[in-house]
Amino acid sequence: MSEVRISAEPRTDFGKGGARRTRRAGKVPAVVYGHGEKPSHISLPALDLAAAIRKGGANQLISVEVSDGSRVLVIPKDIQRDPIRDDIVHADLIIVKSGETITTDIPISFVGEAEKGGLVVHELNTLSVEAEATHIPESIEVSIEGLAIGSQRYVREIEVPEGIVVLTDGDQVLAAVSEPRGEVEDEEGESEGEAAE
Structure with missing residues (x-):
């Protein structure tokens, strides 16, 4: 499966209020973790993430390019959706490496x-x-x-x-x-x- 590139921003505004503000700005709060790395909190453009999931489903490879210069390859581990609007409201993304099973x-x-x-x-x-x-x-x-x-x-x-x-x-x-x-x-x-x- 080909990877999709999505630009992201580090997230420093936490809690329910912070998550609401992130979503109001058209972004999805997300957590990236795995491979012993410290979990990092980011926000992704909601439309880009939704398009990636539509394209490749739950196993879509995503190259997340964070504005601080870091880049990481992930797949969705858990996607939470609004039960009424079906919008993505939060994403857990797990780090994967080439060659890893x-x-x-x-x-x-x-x-x-x-x-x-x-x-x-x-x-x-x-x-x-x-x-x-x-x-x-x-x-x-x-x-x-x-x-x-x-x-x-x-x-x-x-x-x-x-x-x-x-x-x-x-x-x-x-x-x-x-x-x-x-x-x-x-x-x-x-x-x-x-x-x-």
Whole structure:
């Protein structure tokens, strides 16, 4: 995944009041930590951060360039959003280094169509993996093409890019194909009616 550059400023105004003032200025208060470094408090342009998360999701590599001259490579660890407006209100960013292996969750992208008439139920939306910090894919593709009614696709059956180690239990179901409920109920209704006759 390619990195996104975002300019940041050191933050010295703390507490709820300081955070509110930062947000009113169109910025997001954030904390950068990891690798034994002392946590640093910064503010990031809200629009730039939101665009980066939209582009690469929760594992987007961000090169944070602080106005004091420091530069650090991070990925989002925790993004807090306003429950009503869905704006980002705070970000925890963890420092990563090239070549370093980290554990993270990667979204699953289901492709293809199951057997006609089948109802696909997605049991998992993400996979827990171990991957090199600067080579985390945006998503892992799982094909359900032609999956028959009554069958399932398991974690152990998927192929992942080289260098990715799946930590999610291989026996877990990713997706299952079942008969639509309405049809089952109709059949039961008919059999009950026939029995009554």
